[in-house]
Amino acid sequence: MLVTLRDIPADAEIASHQLLLRGGFVRRVTTGIYAYMPLMWKVLQKITSIIQEEMDAKGCLQTLLPQLQPSELWKETGRWQGYTAGEGIMFHLKDRQERELGLGPTHEEVITNIAGEILRSYKQLPVNLYQIQTKFRDEIRPRFGLMRSREFIMKDGYSFHTNEANLKSTYLDMDNAYKRIFMRCGLQTVAVDADSGAIGGAASQEFMVTAESGEDMILISTDKKYSANQEKAISEPIKAKPLAKGEPSLIETPKQTSIDSLCSIQGFDSSQIVKVLLLVAHLENGENQPLLISIRGDQELNEIKLINVFTQKTGKNIIAINSITNDQLSSQGLTQIPFGYIGPDLNDSFLNGAKTWNNKFLRFADLTAATLESFVCGANKEGKHLNFMTWKHLGGLPEKVDIRKAKAGDSCIHDTNQKLEERRGIEVGHIFQLGRKYSKALNATFTNQSGIEEPFWMGCYGIGVSRLAQAAVEQNHDESGIIWPITIAPFEVIVVVANNKESIQVELGEKIYSELIANGIDTLLDDRAERAGVKFKDADLIGIPWRIVVGRDADSGKVELVQRSDRTAELMNHASAIQKLSKEIQQAKDLSISQPL
């Protein structure tokens, strides 16, 4: 059942999405929701088998956990609100008894609760449980096909330990297993330091398939020793250009509300300016907390770092964060603020009488701003800035934190001679040292060697299985179609009968097909009543690694053997072709299994 499309589907923006649709691998059912058709299902099965083999090799046990999860468990960990309100991504519903259920985007709550019930003693530990199943996210912007879909397949695993050292050892094991999995799937990946996001925990690492269309920005040091997701990356910023000495003074800066215009008209360098951002954080507990952020004029705020700093300093969780606008000030019943001219010392009295906001700013200064000895900043008056300012003049320094986006060109922390470079990546895996966050929240404990109850140490380990399949296409295609890595290709070989009205061709094609199958080679026979050209185009599009063409030379038992990746073609006896394929395919598989990391 080979059904391909000629035209490029209108709503598919990236090559892999277009090719999977055109090749009949997936069908869109509704926004961000796809059906996996037979060819795709075979790809997913091959990825699944590789994952299972590598997990089994590490002694992990497979389970299958529910997709419908009771809200009670998520309330115990305090995640229900964050995952369902505001920008929360958990689909949720009420059953006929009006009980709230969520559709699992992840399974920490469910598995930790079960572990707490069945793993009673240190003697039973460590345990590493995993599953491969459908997960759900009500994405704000579903896009790029399986890359950011609302229903997708994931492998997620959870490990339980008596102590942190044991967790770290399993974490390294999983790092190793994950690298083997991606390698066996034929992918080029980079492991990067990552932010732990809504999952939480101490340390985490992402595995990125490098691709220009990747949604994630990765920063890698020139010597490759450091790599991180931009959300997490740290660096030395370039040095600020010192401001000439002078006394604090008010300067007229009419209509110079942007850093660019201020610099070009006044002759400042953007590194000499302290930029102020006003934000409001909507918290899980219902509070709305205004924030005043100071950062050097040439730097950008990293919102993820800000959210982490906020939670760390206040112990409160942010559901959403927004810029403050004059419209919002009006609806809070507040007076307008001269945006573009705000200084770090904007008085809290501005917030007096706010309807739903707290009436005091939480103030943070990024290190780049905090370390400036003399700088330019807004004067909190329309058309006016202050020159030669110091933090002392402003009444003191707010809390110093790192909330800056690292960027290409910055120096590295591990070696300031190294610079960061940019790459784009597709996240296909993420491993976390969760620590005891979930086991404490759910009171999931074991009895240690001294007979005392204590919470498990936990790790968690995810692979986006359906996303990985599409990432493989994004990394392996050309203008004619997909070039599947042989280990995850829907078929290893396609036998194309050029003219299905020639019985010699049909018979030889069927004979070759049967022999390949008998040799354990996953083979597709294309003997449709189509022109040879159509069949060649389809074979190129669906990306089967090897093609045997049974055409005019069938009379003399000869066939053409074509390799999809480089299009090398060779006319040879059909028996030799089968022999060559059997050898090549076995070698490719063995290599993928045995290759050192």
Added chain:
Amino acid sequence: MLVTLRDIPADAEIASHQLLLRGGFVRRVTTGIYAYMPLMWKVLQKITSIIQEEMDAKGCLQTLLPQLQPSELWKETGRWQGYTAGEGIMFHLKDRQERELGLGPTHEEVITNIAGEILRSYKQLPVNLYQIQTKFRDEIRPRFGLMRSREFIMKDGYSFHTNEANLKSTYLDMDNAYKRIFMRCGLQTVAVDADSGAIGGAASQEFMVTAESGEDMILISTDKKYSANQEKAISEPIKAKPLAKGEPSLIETPKQTSIDSLCSIQGFDSSQIVKVLLLVAHLENGENQPLLISIRGDQELNEIKLINVFTQKTGKNIIAINSITNDQLSSQGLTQIPFGYIGPDLNDSFLNGAKTWNNKFLRFADLTAATLESFVCGANKEGKHLNFMTWKHLGGLPEKVDIRKAKAGDSCIHDTNQKLEERRGIEVGHIFQLGRKYSKALNATFTNQSGIEEPFWMGCYGIGVSRLAQAAVEQNHDESGIIWPITIAPFEVIVVVANNKESIQVELGEKIYSELIANGIDTLLDDRAERAGVKFKDADLIGIPWRIVVGRDADSGKVELVQRSDRTAELMNHASAIQKLSKEIQQAKDLSISQPL
């Protein structure tokens, strides 16, 4: 990770549910929702593989369809309302764009829509697509563990054909494949005629695992030639006892509101009475239609048959059906009715002024009542019945229909010398000839050989995979635990080291374990620091078909080989034990594959 429970779980009513919980196969997460733990996952995988092999053998192609389904598709087939309102069992939710989505209990809409897009020509047909995945039902009464759970695993398949004959041929193919699947899983099943329910279509057949705890009542003829679900079964009722001749007359029957009391006091036989049931049907279109049903006093109403008759006669779909009570009459603003004394001629004027009900009864008479020449019935007055009545005296016969429950003791239609017998069963499979119901509704067409567009003929085929696993336990257990059929057992052999402090025992146990694994036998090693008795009990409970006990005779290389089913035990050299097991297990597997149906 072997975690078993000593006590019988309080909320588990049937043996298989208790055993799966006690054996650590499943954990309850919330009402009707279970986690499949590692042992159970292995059982499910083995069942899945058997299904895949049999489906592949019939040329079916595997897919994976979305669980979240857009309401639009269900509205096109007219099933959204029935599946979500009233007693509808589809979980449903709104996404962040307020679009309605259902959690698939079945996939006719999704697959038919896709088929309509990709299968354009008769040349591409027939096609048979299937999937194995999690499905959802918001059950009114979830119970018996995996038997009636709210989240469960199903295999569902859908076939597409150019004509009815081709559909019927595939339907027979599937019947055959299903019988092979259940046989290979080691189950005793009966195929029965079934009602097609909410799925619809012309013909359908269920596969029942016979078990006393089964929720379904099956009726089987003495000669085994006829078997049907009671919902669907037809029969000849036993003959009515003729009433002595007489003139119609009113009789005083104070406080004789039940058939029993009326018969015992007045000396009637229950087959001489016409019983009247008043019901109200809540329709998909919002109407509430009162029903007046006449049936012979010794017979029971089959509600499923009534619903089917109603839809057939009116073209309208019923969401729910309830008995009429005096409370309901009050809230409709109607006068009370003398229940227990209602006759088939109850006047429609009773319904005048009803608030939300239609004001005319729809009247049906079951054949058992319709064929009585003279009978007793209610006089529509408190404490009074009518004797020697005829339909003519009542003003005529309502529509005659078969809405009676067939029951044990009834004669069979195919041979009135055969009687029906009762059995209880667990439905594990159901196949349907859908016809063109869905393809017409969704306008899913192909171009036939004459170049004309016409809707597909369709079949659909389901297996309850998780339910099947539990049904296997219900059919195969004893007082000590589960006795898994070897083809779906989580492990084929368990090697129990009686005393894990004896190094000779441990070494021999590990050696035997490794050799069995090397021989391709799925083996579990129990070398826990527990007493031998505990380990034997656990092995019995989790039901591994073969047990090798490495105990005191390990010094002389001898082990005990125990078969779980009949507890036969044999002391033998360990090498012979391995040899015997390899042979027995291979034979059992081969037999399950090759055995004729």
